[in-house]
Amino acid sequence: MTSTDLISSTVDVDAHRVPKGRLLGVDVVRALAIVGVFVMHFPMTGWLHAGPRAEAPAFLRWLDSETSSRAMSLFVLLAGVSIALMTGGSRPYTGRRMTTACLRVAVRAVTLFLISLCIDEFGASVIGFYAVLLLFLIPFTRLRPRTLFCLSAVSVPLVTGYAIWVVTSHMDWMMSDTPAGLAILTHPGQWGDYLFSLVFTGGGFQTIYGIPLVLAGLAIGRLDLHSHAVRWRMMITGFGVAVAACVLSWLALYPFGFADVIDGTQPPGMAWQALLAMPGERSLYATSAVGITFMIGSALLLLGAFLTLMDLPGWRRALWPLAAAGGMAMTWYAGHFAYQSAIGNPKAYSFVYFLAVVVVMLAVSVLWRRWLRRGPLEWLVHKVITIVVPGRSLPKAA
Helix, strand or coil: CCHHHHHHHHHHHHHHCCCCCCCHHHHHHHHHHHHHHHHHHCCEEECCCCCCHHHCCHHHHHHHHHHCCHHHHHHHHHHHHHHHHHCCCCCCCCHHHHHHHHHHHHHHHHHHHHHHHHHCCCCCCCHHHHHHHHHHHHHHCCCCHHHHHHHHHHHHHHHHHHHHHHHHHCHHHHCCCCCCHHHHHHCHHHHHHHHHHHHHHHHHHHHHHHHHHHHHHHHHHCCCCCCHHHHHHHHHHHHHHHHHHHHHHHHHHCCCCHHHHHHCCCCCCCCHHHHHCCCECCECHHHCHHHHHHHHHHHHHHHHHHHHHCCCHHHHHHHHHHHHHHCCHHHHHHHHHHHHHHCCCCCCEEHHHHHHHHHHHHHHHHHHHHHCCCCHHHHHHHHHHHHHCCCCCCCCCC
């Protein structure tokens, strides 16, 4: 047997371990998001050896800057896509079946929140904010894609304007001293402050910032993602939106001179012009309306492209390691915190070290998915959902 035959055979076996109807292109994009999270949490300061941050190569500094916030933005948007698929995809459920699906979404959110508290024992998890956003989406599951896209568009300046208002006028709201992790469960007197932070200010406005992203994701998941025509429209529209966002940001910062205004205003003050700046040195990610728009366009482009590629046998074989890892994204997200805690949370890594981490993730994912359909945490969440809310089998969320 040749090596090519072995790869083909491996992919064929793995394909049998993919839940029926699962959109592997979504998993590939989710894997790219987890790699982006690794870029953020494994800061690279040298090619072969880690060094001082100030001496990091220019490319690695650029990669860290450009990845910051965008990987988690992509994850949040994909949460909306998953909820759309759990509730019927392009043909939303009705009646009792929709009620069952929404109950499962609620149980999923509660389960993820508890998992997030466990992860917080090792590092600062964002899954708790993710869980709140899943609950937020339930009332919107019956809306059409066009309505959802409009709501997403309207919410963009509102949520980023809210972040600017808090940073400018209510910085005290962001000063939370509630216990982290599972310890919060033993301090009922602080639950109110904890919930306020979780929803309105925590993690740098993670929940508020995610509202337009999950609405856009829900809208995307309501499209017919199996249609090649829809996928091409997603790619074309997404490319146009992403480019337009970049051009708008550049025009605002330089020809219109907003860069000078923003550079002269630092927290606790935040100029309204930060709405038109990309996340980075000139704007907190949560204050960038253009940044959110750019991520929605990028997600449309990536999803359209990889959904199309994963229908082609050659690309399916080549991208299967990414799809396998994307199907275990929650396991890898939690696992990388536990791993870093075990090795003492180093402040810097080399590029070679980071590459080794990614290779190990892909290899283990392929081996795991050869025998099992779900990662450990994915299996746990699925079990809890189906036990707490039994009923008619529903399509697996991508």
